[in-house]
Structure formats: C-alpha cells, structure tokens
Amino acid sequence: MSRIPSIIKEQQQFFKSQKTKDIDYRLSLLKALKLEILSKEQAIFNALEKDFKKSEFEGYLSEIGLVMNSLNLAIKNLKRWARPKRIKSSLLNFPSKDYIYSEPYGNVLVIAPWNYPFLLALEPLIMAISAGNTVVLKPSELTKHTSKITTEIIQNVFSENFAVSIEGGIETSTALLAQKWDYIFFTGSTKVGKIVAEAAAKHLTPVVLELGGKSPCIIDDSVNLKLIARRLVWGKLLNGGQTCIAADYVIVKNNIKENLIEVLKAEIIKRYGSNPKTSPDFPRIINKNNTKRIETLLEGQNIIFGGDIQIEDCYISPTLIDEPSLDSKIMQEEIFGPVLPILTYETELDIETIIWNTEKPLSFYVFSEHSDFIESIIKKYSFGGGVINDLLIHFGNHRLPFGGVGDSGTGSYHGKHGFDTFSNKKSIIKRGNWFDPSFRYAPYKGKMSLLKKVFKYLG
Incomplete structure (x- = not known):
C-alpha cells in the first residue's frame, strides 16, 4: 500500500507525456494483451476452477470469450472510435465546422468484483486503455487464483506507469479510494458502491457504479x-x-x-x-x-x-x-x-x-x-x-x-459505449474567417426582427 502514491504519481506523469494518446501505441498494447491472454488460457481456466470449480466451457462462455470479444472489437474499431466526430453546425455560428473530440480522462481506478473476476476486471481495463487512460486495477481478494493470473497478464503487457494490478483486501481498496483520480469504475454491491461514490465526491471524480439488486x-x-x-x-x-x-x-x-x-x-x-x-x-x-x-x-x-x-x-x-x-x-x-x-x-x-x-x-x-x-x-x-x-x-x-439505474448503478459500458464512458467529450467549433455577419455586434437597434428569425430556423 505504501507504493500506491508513487504509482499514481508515475502514471500521472506518463499521462502528461501524451504517450497514451498515440492510437498506434494503444493498439500495439491491446494486441499484445490479446496474445498474452491466449497464451495463458489454460492457466485462466485452472484459476477459475480453483476459485469456483467452474467448468472450462462456462469459463470461456462467461469470462474469456467475452474478454476476447471486447479486445477484438477495440482493435478493429479504435481508430474510428477515436476520430473527431463532425456535427451539424448551428446557424448562429455560421460559418463554422463543429466537432466532438474524444479525449481520455487521465488516471483511472477500476475496482473489480469476485463473481466474474476475469471478465469484470479486464473488460473495463480494455476500454479504459482504448480510450487512452492510465489504469490502476484492484482485483478481488476473494478470487485469489484468478486475481493472481490477471495481475501476471497485466504485468507482462504493460509498464506500471500505464496499467498495473494491485492486489489486496479492504485496506488496499480504502487506500486507493483515498487518492485523487480522474475517473473511477466500480463493480460490486450497492452497499460498497455508496462508499465508492462518497470517496469520489470528495474530489468531484466521475464514477461508473455497476451494482446489482433484485431482478x-x-x-x-x-x-x-x-x-x-x-x-x-x-x-x-x-x-x-x-x-x-x-x-x-x-x-x-x-x-x-x-x-x-x-x-x-x-x-x-x-x-x-x-x-x-x-x-x-x-x-x-x-x-x-x-x-x-x-x-x-x-x-x-x-x-x-x-x-x-x-x-x-x-x-x-x-x-x-x-x-x-x-x-x-x-x-x-x-x-x-x-x-x-x-x-x-x-x-x-x-x-x-x-x-x-x-x-x-x-x-x-x-x-x-x-x-x-x-x-x-x-x-x-x-x-x-x-x-x-x-x-x-x-x-x-x-x-x-x-x-443500472438508481440503487442498481449509474453509468454504462460495453463496446463503443465503454470507450465513450472512459472518454471526455470535448465540443469544438472551428469558426471560419471569410464571413463575419454584423448583427451580433452592437449597436443592436433595428436587429431584433432578424435575431428572432435566426432563432426560429436554428437547426
């Protein structure tokens, strides 16, 4: 736990270097992660069996297969997802070209649960990395075998200043939540979700809470x-x-x-x-x-x-x-x-x-x-x-x-929705200089009728 502040500081410095915003760099790591998981498939099966007595079929259906699908989706679509999106301009701003830019939040904390310990640790991490964030993952201490292999996989692919898995119990979670983050993603119970939300509120940190309830x-x-x-x-x-x-x-x-x-x-x-x-x-x-x-x-x-x-x-x-x-x-x-x-x-x-x-x-x-x-x-x-x-x-x-909604959670993810969850959407207008209508400038006498017509036809 004593290393947590230094790890966060290193990740903050790495994020400021702008390296994580390099899409080709992100893609290279996602591809490396895919190869590492494939090479560790049997070890993951073995870990899930030790933690749950889970069959290999169920382990692939509900954990490994979904993680691989998430990786393949990100690798295939990342360049398109990250591209600035052209938006229809407003008549008020004529002439202009309007865009939405996706930028990473920065330093992200992912706290994973025990019930699907591989899937619910890796999928948020994949989308956070895809969006260009650094990540600290806290896997569950209850699934020690799966958490161990998850940590090994992350260590083999990422440098600590980009992504790291920190194992431990409640004390570790408490120490992590005491830090200032740019984004927190938590999956778990409603009771603990409220604790996470309270900790995030101290720094106005945005959160996704994937909780539960009686379905x-x-x-x-x-x-x-x-x-x-x-x-x-x-x-x-x-x-x-x-x-x-x-x-x-x-x-x-x-x-x-x-x-x-x-x-x-x-x-x-x-x-x-x-x-x-x-x-x-x-x-x-x-x-x-x-x-x-x-x-x-x-x-x-x-x-x-x-x-x-x-x-x-x-x-x-x-x-x-x-x-x-x-x-x-x-x-x-x-x-x-x-x-x-x-x-x-x-x-x-x-x-x-x-x-x-x-x-x-x-x-x-x-x-x-x-x-x-x-x-x-x-x-x-x-x-x-x-x-x-x-x-x-x-x-x-x-x-x-x-x-979820209400007590069952806030925020959402999966696929492109996951990339968007870990991306701040920046609105950008690129204003043209070849024409500058004068009606917005004082004096305003005699311009009200034109102003009302402009607002009437805003699109």
Whole structure:
C-alpha cells in the first residue's frame, strides 16, 4: 500500500507525456494483451476452477470469450472510435465546422468484483486503455487464483506507469479510494458502491457504479413451460447463481405455478443430475461466509426443492422456495446464489405490489407471447436492461449499453459505449474567417426582427 502514491504519481506523469494518446501505441498494447491472454488460457481456466470449480466451457462462455470479444472489437474499431466526430453546425455560428473530440480522462481506478473476476476486471481495463487512460486495477481478494493470473497478464503487457494490478483486501481498496483520480469504475454491491461514490465526491471524480439488486422474472400463462424452464435454469444457475443480472425471483401467473415448479425440477435434474454436487458443470459459492449468508436467508422458508447446504465445500444445491413473505430477508436482499423464490400473481396490480417492494433492479425479464402485456410491463418499471423470453443475453451484445439505474448503478459500458464512458467529450467549433455577419455586434437597434428569425430556423 505504501507504493500506491508513487504509482499514481508515475502514471500521472506518463499521462502528461501524451504517450497514451498515440492510437498506434494503444493498439500495439491491446494486441499484445490479446496474445498474452491466449497464451495463458489454460492457466485462466485452472484459476477459475480453483476459485469456483467452474467448468472450462462456462469459463470461456462467461469470462474469456467475452474478454476476447471486447479486445477484438477495440482493435478493429479504435481508430474510428477515436476520430473527431463532425456535427451539424448551428446557424448562429455560421460559418463554422463543429466537432466532438474524444479525449481520455487521465488516471483511472477500476475496482473489480469476485463473481466474474476475469471478465469484470479486464473488460473495463480494455476500454479504459482504448480510450487512452492510465489504469490502476484492484482485483478481488476473494478470487485469489484468478486475481493472481490477471495481475501476471497485466504485468507482462504493460509498464506500471500505464496499467498495473494491485492486489489486496479492504485496506488496499480504502487506500486507493483515498487518492485523487480522474475517473473511477466500480463493480460490486450497492452497499460498497455508496462508499465508492462518497470517496469520489470528495474530489468531484466521475464514477461508473455497476451494482446489482433484485431482478424479477415475470412469467404469464401464454408460454411454453418446458422452453422457459430450460432458459430459466440456465440463466439462474450460471456461475452457481452468482451473477448480478440473474433472475433473483420469479413472479408466475397463479394458474400455472405448480406446472412451472414441476418442469423446473425436471430441468435441474436433467442438466445437473439428481446430485448436482457431483456435476462437473455446477460451480460452488465463492467462500464459506457467503455460503453461510445464503443459509441464513433460507431459514424459515418453504423449501420445495433442493436446500442441501454443505458449508465446508461451499456447496448449495439448486433450490426452489415457495411464496416467501415480501418482508423476509430473502425478498429484501440480493440472493446471489442458486436459490429461486417463486411468487404468484393474478392481476398486474399483484405484480406492482411485489416489484415496487424493492429498489430499481439491474435487470428485468418477462416471459410471454402477449405483446401488449410485454410492452405494458417494460414501460411501467424502471430497470437497467432486460430480455423478453430469455435471461442474461443482453450482456452479450456490445451494441447495447450495460448499466443500472438508481440503487442498481449509474453509468454504462460495453463496446463503443465503454470507450465513450472512459472518454471526455470535448465540443469544438472551428469558426471560419471569410464571413463575419454584423448583427451580433452592437449597436443592436433595428436587429431584433432578424435575431428572432435566426432563432426560429436554428437547426
């Protein structure tokens, strides 16, 4: 921690050298990062397996593949993204040419979470570097194996004055947040997000907060239940349920609840076996403390499937909960595990009562074949992003901005949106000298009529 001020000072000096604004230099490092990740692919798989017992397929699907996609996108498009954008001029400024310039903010702090420790560390770093910033990355201390390989990759590609990974616990995060940054990007819980926002406010530092919340999944009675069960089980149990955009609970039309429960049970067994603990495809909870936390949430609940908890192995089986009370802990806290509460509705007023019982969620899911119902629901409620008739897949489209609203976060990224997040947009007007209309200059007598006409036709 004693090195933090000196590292920041070195990065500030390097940024002032203007070297990071050289697009070819950025591209060379992004290409080097791509090669380094490719060479370390098996080591990354091994680290994820040690931290989560995560399969290689899931590791590539939800971490490495998305990072590589982000790198390929930046390498292919960076020159176009960084080019000044010509904007239509205003009649008031005739003659002129107007532009938006993208410039890096400067020294950026990225604090990554533990649930997708490779993806959610590397993707913000890639976009911050693409935009020309220097970066200090703080990976999670809970995923020590993945954080270690992430640090090694960054050390092998970047000099410390451009990008560095600093491992450590809460003390390290606290020391980093005590410094003055030009931009902070945080992914994690709402509770810690508020601490980050408070620290940033002391220096008026802009922040992106990628948080979480209780994301609902509404299912009406027009759907193919077997298809819905397949998609719901996949989206809920990916990464052992430790996904910020996972469906936190289901609200199903009351006349199909029992059928839904039966197909969910059958689907879980089909995918993970009668004993998911032995499945090579079912990850573990990150640590004993989080396993105990989820165990506490289950106390007093009506468990209708699963409920097997083994603290020492950080194992919780896929679990279904029937009709929990809205004021229970399991309906007040984000679950972040393989536990799915199932509630019912009869009217849209019932849905309102449930959803407005919590803060604005990060994600929102609706399963229905009724377009009017779908439109009514997605227009009524505020949330970060969502999917109709599937789960999670909005995260995978780099053309869509990804972020929350209210307690689920502020700001967004992904693809070009990520480059823009880490870029200050500078407005520039290049005024021509060949013509200088006199009506803006005093004296103003007799010019009001012309002025009003100009404002009327402003474009």
